[in-house]
Amino acid sequence: MNVINNIRQLRSWSTINKGTRCVFVPTMGALHEGHAALIRAAREIAGPAGNVAVSIFVNPLQFGPNEDFSKYPRTLIEDLGLCRDNGADMIFAPKAEDLYPADRSIVMHETSLSKMLCGASRPGHFDGVCMVVAKLFNLVQCDDAVFGKKDFQQLAIIRRMVRDLDFNVVLHGIETVRESDGLAMSSRNRYLTPEERAQAPAIRAALLAARDAWKAGESNPAALQQLITRQLEAKAPLGRIDYVTVADAVNLQPISAGTEHVVIAAAVFFGAARLIDNIELK
Ligand SMILES: Nc1ncnc2c1ncn2[C@@H]1O[C@H](COP(=O)(O)OP(=O)(O)OP(=O)(O)O)[C@@H](O)[C@H]1O
Numbered sequence: 001m002n003v004i005n006n007i008r009q010l011r012s013w014s015t016i017n018k019g020t021r022c023v024f025v026p027t028m029g030a031l032h033e034g035h036a037a038l039i040r041a042a043r044e045i046a047g048p049a050g051n052v053a054v055s056i057f058v059n060p061l062q063f064g065p066n067e068d069f070s071k072y073p074r075t076l077i078e079d080l081g082l083c084r085d086n087g088a089d090m091i092f093a094p095k096a097e098d099l100y101p102a103d104r105s106i107v108m109h110e111t112s113l114s115k116m117l118c119g120a121s122r123p124g125h126f127d128g129v130c131m132v133v134a135k136l137f138n139l140v141q142c143d144d145a146v147f148g149k150k151d152f153q154q155l156a157i158i159r160r161m162v163r164d165l166d167f168n169v170v171l172h173g174i175e176t177v178r179e180s181d182g183l184a185m186s187s188r189n190r191y192l193t194p195e196e197r198a199q200a201p202a203i204r205a206a207l208l209a210a211r212d213a214w215k216a217g218e219s220n221p222a223a224l225q226q227l228i229t230r231q232l233e234a235k236a237p238l239g240r241i242d243y244v245t246v247a248d249a250v251n252l253q254p255i256s257a258g259t260e261h262v263v264i265a266a267a268v269f270f271g272a273a274r275l276i277d278n279i280e281l282k
């Protein structure tokens, strides 16, 4: 497994590997079983002859001024072991100063899908995500890229970016990997106190209850939102709801009579940890 931490080396890796299918998994590190599933999926897509590339980079551009950039967990040595064990061929772990020139003057700005859900609570977040993913796609020269559906809005926005900017990259969305009690795996779960950790699975339980209500005929978004909010207030008093939104899964707009594919997405703060999850209804 090649570990590369500067652009010059990455360019020569890409040149040497030209013509070999490259499947890319972008991450911010502090890797867990969810990331391992993405790397294994990338391995499957690449096949034995292809390359699996993983980036590990805590991107400063996607953090707000009062967010957790400086305390985001950085566990490179353990991360490299997880990448190796799950079949990665190349790890790109650059420094921020290598990726972003000090006098950088080009910005990315997504003007539609990032207005709601996480984008509404984290202004500029998805502009930062688009910027780093666009740069990483250019640098890694991948044919495919693998993203988790836990970050549902992120995947929708990257799909839009690939379409609008004509990136020649095929995107693959992977199901959310969960702890045995249903909590979506997340690097930020490690911020949770034992009491918060015990209550956090209530997010998944409330989304499942909303899905049951939907299957039983409840299609009013306000009623579904209220059901989730009430369950969270009852089962997770340490949680502070950021948002619970019922949206069209394709364009993230409010649902209408013709909406066939619905997503219910939620973000809940437990102390320092802002956790997200979602459920799709078809
Ligand atoms: N539980 C999971 N199951 C599947 N994919 C996941 C899971 N958690 C994260 N991913 C995916 O891994 C990729 C990298 O995400 P990231 O490094 O931010 O991990 P994270 O655990 O989501 O961290 P954070 O706590 O910052 O949200 C993204 O495509 C994300 O959707």
Ligand SMILES: CC(C)(CO)[C@@H](O)C(=O)[O-]
Pocket (backbone or CB within 6 Å): 026, 027, 028, 057, 059, 062, 129, 132, 133, 151, 154
């Ligand atoms: C896609 C990503 C690696 C860009 O920094 C990040 O947003 C993440 O880890 O989901």
Ligand code: BAL
Pocket (backbone or CB within 6 Å): 028, 062, 063, 151
């Ligand atoms: N997985 C999303 C990265 C972030 O929260 O910044």
